[in-house]
Amino acid sequence: MKGNGTVQRDENSLAIHWFRRDLRLDDNTALNAALATGLPVMCVFIFDPNILRHLKIKNDSRITFIFDTLQKLDADLRARGSMLRIFFDAPLSVYERLFQSFNVRGIWCNEDYEPYARERDAAVAGLCKAKGAEFHAHKDHVVFAPHEVLKDDGKPYNVFTPYSRRWLARFADEPPVYHELASKGKFLPATADHQNPGLRAIGFERSAIAVPPPLFDAALIEHYSDTRDIPSVAGTSRLGVHLRFGTVSIRALAALAARLSQKFLAELIWREFYQMIIWYYPHTTKRPFRAIYEQLKFPGSEADFKAWTRGETGYPLVDAGMRELVATGFMHNRVRMLVASFLTKHLLCDWRWGEHFFAQHLLDFELASNVGGWQWSAGIGVDAAPYFRIFNPSEQQKKFDPKNIYIDRWLKNDNFFGTEARAPIVDHRFARERCLKFFSTVHP
Ligand code: FAD
Numbered sequence: 001m002k003g004n005g006t007v008q009r010d011e012n013s014l015a016i017h018w019f020r021r022d023l024r025l026d027d028n029t030a031l032n033a034a035l036a037t038g039l040p041v042m043c044v045f046i047f048d049p050n051i052l053r054h055l056k057i058k059n060d061s062r063i064t065f066i067f068d069t070l071q072k073l074d075a076d077l078r079a080r081g082s083m084l085r086i087f088f089d090a091p092l093s094v095y096e097r098l099f100q101s102f103n104v105r106g107i108w109c110n111e112d113y114e115p116y117a118r119e120r121d122a123a124v125a126g127l128c129k130a131k132g133a134e135f136h137a138h139k140d141h142v143v144f145a146p147h148e149v150l151k152d153d154g155k156p157y158n159v160f161t162p163y164s165r166r167w168l169a170r171f172a173d174e175p176p177v178y179h180e181l182a183s184k185g186k187f188l189p190a191t192a193d194h195q196n197p198g199l200r201a202i203g204f205e206r207s208a209i210a211v212p213p214p215l216f217d218a219a220l221i222e223h224y225s226d227t228r229d230i231p232s233v234a235g236t237s238r239l240g241v242h243l244r245f246g247t248v249s250i251r252a253l254a255a256l257a258a259r260l261s262q263k264f265l266a267e268l269i270w271r272e273f274y275q276m277i278i279w280y281y282p283h284t285t286k287r288p289f290r291a292i293y294e295q296l297k298f299p300g301s302e303a304d305f306k307a308w309t310r311g312e313t314g315y316p317l318v319d320a321g322m323r324e325l326v327a328t329g330f331m332h333n334r335v336r337m338l339v340a341s342f343l344t345k346h347l348l349c350d351w352r353w354g355e356h357f358f359a360q361h362l363l364d365f366e367l368a369s370n371v372g373g374w375q376w377s378a379g380i381g382v383d384a385a386p387y388f389r390i391f392n393p394s395e396q397q398k399k400f401d402p403k404n405i406y407i408d409r410w411l412k413n414d415n416f417f418g419t420e421a422r423a424p425i426v427d428h429r430f431a432r433e434r435c436l437k438f439f440s441t442v443h444p
Pocket of ligand 1: 228236237238239240241243267268270271272274331332333334336337340358362364365366367369370371373374377
């Protein structure tokens, strides 16, 4: 374990809580369950090189955010006489060593539905079994786990509306309960024999992008359906990153949404719909949901893709969105839908190129929602926008940014050239016809 000194064997048994996408103490299902055992709880976070190697930006803002959040968690645990042990190594190796050094009775964590996480957790569960210890994964990241909202025949839904109806019915029957940090359990006392790694030690630099603390803005949520579609105003919650890393509780947010805005609640249900899809159809992280679309070989060029990434397509709303993404790590949902449609339908670039680019830059990157959003936009996903629905970028601009407030904000430095004067990379009508022809190869 890099950054870890020699840990003395301790005969006293203990439980481990493994933090992953649940970086908070309050209303943390697995942490409360670990504390309920009465065993002293050791809190662990692991920077996994297998995940970090996919991140290409040295000062990745998610890593800075995780790092800072871990320092706060450590401080909160130290205020309770304990500490957070942070490691930088493969989880299996970390746990093998912890089993050698401590009398670990079990590992508690919250479920993660991504394919890699499932494999990783199965391996750690196997190790626990071999050591005669317990492994418990709890539902925490969602209100309803993938298997809890299924059709009458026990199969998963492929269409959002009936899924959301069933989700809401279950929500009415079983409203989520918020649990504060259990006051009865105890944490393992802090020791001086473990050194947490710094940012540099895990191969990253500090990002200048600061994530605002989570805000449950009741007024915003109440007016969400009026403001959510206008990219120039702060009309959405910006809670995506906090939901991703668990710095807010989904149960608390869903309960508030249910009181204030059905539209906002519907977006939280989309999030769970995609978590369900990735669980039952893990192939979708790499391939289209429907096999028929696997035949499509997107012919788009790397040069067009590059222009798109730089915000140089000549379509101001597309370009503004891409600039916002690279500068801030955020892009408004309305603009995400447009830029994704533009890349796949106007430029006929492979949706995976765009998905990977978003994965590198989005602060709120969540594999399930990102793949879902990209496949929806490209018209190849579950319950997707049909392939013949092709956004007209100029019309979208007139409708959602009629006074050019958003595009001026992001393209003002381009005015020397004159943003409007930048020639569109492709003519809309031509692109539309080309796209329909392309998809007609699978939809004769
Ligand atoms: P709000 O509008 O305030 O919504 C509240 C929360 O609901 C969000 O934080 C998010 O957790 C959830 N949510 C909202 N819309 C959606 C949706 N369509 N699908 C799933 N969950 C939703 N969302 C991500 O969280 N991570 C991603 O990587 C991601 N990639 C996307 C890629 C594309 C191509 C598209 C079209 C959408 C993507 N979305 C993604 C969905 C959506 O754009 C973001 O969740 C939203 O813009 C985040 O801003 P917010 O937190 O202010 O959301």
